Amino acid sequence: MQLTEEMGIAAAEQLGVRLTSPDRVVYPDDGITKARLVAYYAAVAPRMLEYVAQRPLSLVRAPQGLSGQTFFQKHDSGGFPDVVKQLAIEERSEPGTSKDHMYVTDAAGLIGCVQMNTLEFHIWGARTSNVEKAERVIFDIDPDEGLDFASVRAAATHIRDALGEWALESFPMVTGGKGIHVIAPVKAITEWPLVKDFCHAFADRLEVTQPERFTSNIRKAKRTGRMFVDYLRNERGSTAIGPFSTRARKGCPVAVPVSWQELETLERANGFSLETAADRAREKDAWPDYFKLTQSITKGMVEAVAGPLKDKK
Secondary structure: OOOOOHHHHHHHHHOOOOOOOOOOOEEOOOOOHHHHHHHHHHHHHHHHHHOOOOOOOOEEEEEEEEEOOEEEEEEOOOOOOOOOOOEEEEEEOOOEEEEEEOOOHHHHHHHHHHHHOOOEEEEOOOOOOOOOOOOOEEEEEEEOOOOOOHHHHHHHHHHHHHHHHOOOOOEEEEEOOOEEEEEEEEOOOOOOOHHHHHHHHHHHHHHHHHOEEOOOOHHHOOOOOOOOEEEOOOOOOOEOOOOOOEEOOOOOOOOOOOOOOHHHHOOOOOOOOHHHHHHHHHHOOOOOHHOOOOOOOOOOHHHHHHHOOOOOO
């Protein structure tokens, strides 16, 4: 679909969000304005909100557009419209102290964040109603420079199959960068420490079984010729790019959920533009069973995954 500034201005007015500087160019190399970005989020909101609504957010903001300074923000510092909600969450680093975290419930909330010059939406792996229990696990495949996308695709498929050995069905998302996220939804019954233990042990297991291919070590010096399996997003307060979020990168690529079958046909992780992502959001859901699954992570699974590694790491 063709996205225009007029569509964005009309959408903001309809949703009751005051849009300032609609003609400001946000992506200078691509001529994408703030209003056109609003038009995009209005178009994808019905699908995007399934995965982004009612979850604590961290936002990448760029008040002067992509040519200026960008920064990461998870607490409301003032100025956000009322359509962007707040939830007080206790800080684990400061017991007894709570800080307001932002979240959205509807399309107006998404547009309100864009009004505040948001270019990326990063989400917690939990809902605002139950922040202490994870509702998904995510593995971010971060390839070393020089590895092609075919290698990343193959790695994602391997991780899918490895998760399947533990009865966890997963779904792929191209990130709009250079990697793929492999995401497994889980019942929100397990607290974060156990979830992180499982994900850490799972990543370690990948490294032990295929050391020439994977590393679970975050240090780039350990990544040469391999792919870092980032399990660190699976802890309380950590976030990952949300489905259908734009990226603060040249070309304005979008993170898009895809099917495993389609993934095999893609040549890069940043191939979805505003228009193609908006079209995708109106098509058949690539993850039709995502919210139907009742799988979970248990203490027994953690012990089983970690057990064979004790003498090998």
